[in-house]
Amino acid sequence: MKNWQKLVLVFFIAVASLLAQFAFNAPLVARFIITVAGGILALSMFIEMIKTLRKGNYGVDLLAITAIIATLLVGEYWASLIIILMLVGGETLEDYAAGRANRELSALLQKTPDIAHVMQEGKVVDMGLDDVEIGAHLLIKPMEVIPIDGVLLSEAAILDESSITGETKPNELQQGDEILSGAINGSSSIEIRTSVAASESQFQKIVALVRQAEATPANFVRLADRYAVPFTIMAYIIAAVAYFISGDPVRIAEVLVVASPCPLILAAPIAFVSGMSRSSKNGFLIKNGTIIEKLATAKAIFFDKTGTITDGKIEVDAIVPAERVSQEELLKIVYTIEKSSNHILAKAVSSYAESHDVQGLELESLSEVAGLGVTGQINGQLIKIGRANFVGAPDGLDFETAFYVSRDGQYIGAVTFSDTLRANAPAVIKDLRDAGFESITMLTGDNARVADKIAAQVGITEVYSSMLPEEKLAKIQASTIHPTIMVGDGVNDAPALTLADVGISIGTGNNTVASEAADIVLLKNDLSSVTKAVHISRDTLTIAKQAVLIGIIICVILMLIAATGLIPAIIGALFQEVIDVVSILYALRALKGFKNK
Secondary structure (H helix, E strand, O other): OOHHHHHHHHHHHHHHHHHHHHHOOOHHHHHHHHHHHHHHHHHHHHHHHHHHHHOOOOOOHHHHHHHHHHHHHOOOHHHHHHHHHHHHHHHHHHHHHHOOOOOOOHHHHHHOOOEEEEEEOOEEEEEEHHHOOOOOEEEEOOOOEOOOOEEEOOOEEEEEOHHHHOOOOOEEEEOOOEEOOOOEEOOOOEEEEEOOOHHHOHHHHHHHHHHHHHHOOOOOOOHHHHHHHHHHHHHHHHHHHHHHHHOOOHHHHHHHHHOOOHHHHHHHHHHHHHHHHHHHHOOEEEOOHHHHHHHHHOOEEEEEHHHHHEEEEEEEEEEEEOOOOOHHHHHHHHHHHHOOOOOHHHHHHHHHHHHOOOOOOOEEEEEEEOOOEEEEEEOOEEEEEEOHHHHOOOOOOOOOOEEEEEEOOEEEEEEEEEEEEOOOHHHHHHHHHHOOOOEEEEEOOOOHHHHHHHHHHHOOOEEEOOOOHHHHHHHHHOOOOOOEEEEEOOHHHHHHHHHOOEEEEEOOOOOHHHHHHOOEEEOOOOOHHHHHHHHHHHHHHHHHHHHHHHHHHHHHHHHHHHOOOOOOHHHHHHHHHHHHHHHHHHHHHHHOOOOOO
16 A cells, blocks of 8 residues: 555544544544554554565664554554554655656657568568568668668768767768667668667667666665664663563553654655755756755766767867868858758858858859768869768878868868867866765767867866767666766666666756656756755755754653653654654755755
């Protein structure tokens, strides 16, 4: 039975008992109702507690069960009912605060193709992916998702592999190159030969990795449970001493009633709910209270590069003309050819040229060579723009990402591109180091040269490049420092976001999968929200601990008084409500925290 269902049941039990006691003057009936219902609930809690203990976890349930049973045995059934109400109500609130958000894979599954266009004897036949054999000849239409891993049969192809590698730059492939499922085809139809079964394809592996990571239990102990064992032992010792001195079993019930762990159950969840509310006002959503505990104590953080450390926007880095060609002339030629193209690099060139008030030349003709580049005619001269081997660029050019340009077969220069660094990225990394993070690592699907350059700019020394999703997952699994944080933004980051103790998705955008896989979603595309989330979580955890300790200290004082027989069980149960109010009011400080960050 779920906790909210127990709460509804206990509420009706309380109403029925009150009616029996006061409306129908039937105290025995009221006592019977409470005793039976309390016994059943206590038994249910005891069974759940045994399951928890077998897993090696220790919680606050044992003391609560003992208090319920003790009050029922000595006839203090109204005190028992109050304890049950507070206990079940607190656990219901905890479920609300700490219940993990449902991580449906619907967005990921919607992107997964379910049919393939198989070419058989000159015809195209659509069939389910499970029916496609290894070595099948597939047709991929413009803008379609590659359904199965394979080898490119067409002369060339331009693919958007951001869902697999996280990189925004299109990948230009040639005949014989490997094609990964999940990539999106460009504007021309291509043909591939499948190299694996559909179930073994890269995109299906991402789905499987998210499910696997989601099923991996977190090695983490709740705040209340960490205080439960010493508090329970202390309560039992005081109750035993009180019984030993007085010889009255009622004294045990009186001590245990005021020792009921409602402050432990209520204070932390309310502080976490308050912290979550404060977080949403600061531009990010924390999906449950347990995440606040993990984030507040984390010392290791992993970052994706593209769209996380960088803006994920491609911009012109430099205009590099050959001898006897000016930068202005080269830019005019490239702009004239590329201004009507939807290619991501072409758009970057157009934006750059327009921002520099460059006017295009008269274009006489234009044609595209899929996967290689474009050709056009300006003033009767043949212009080629694209790959180095397509335009006949000289050997030894060492650009990370570039358009190469030739005129009538003569190389005349190149336009280089770069992914822009987030302006606040270096400050964020420094803030995290100042906050005590022991390990800051960048994981990226980009090549080593680009990765090392970006990492050096932001001050990250530990870098892993050319990584697929499963490799990112392995790095996080291998971390010896816990809790771990993963910050990412794309589909390829979803498994790592799920497996990390805390997954942070930066910016909502179209990255629905990353947002669903993450524990924290930054609603603003602002990397500084990561450090803000850390500081708010630390504030919240500190307030939660203080609220719990305040409740424990008051409980211990009341237990010592109850041991003398000065506090009847029913009065002790009411005192518990006072303790709860004090703990709750203090926990609500987490709405503002210690500092207005």
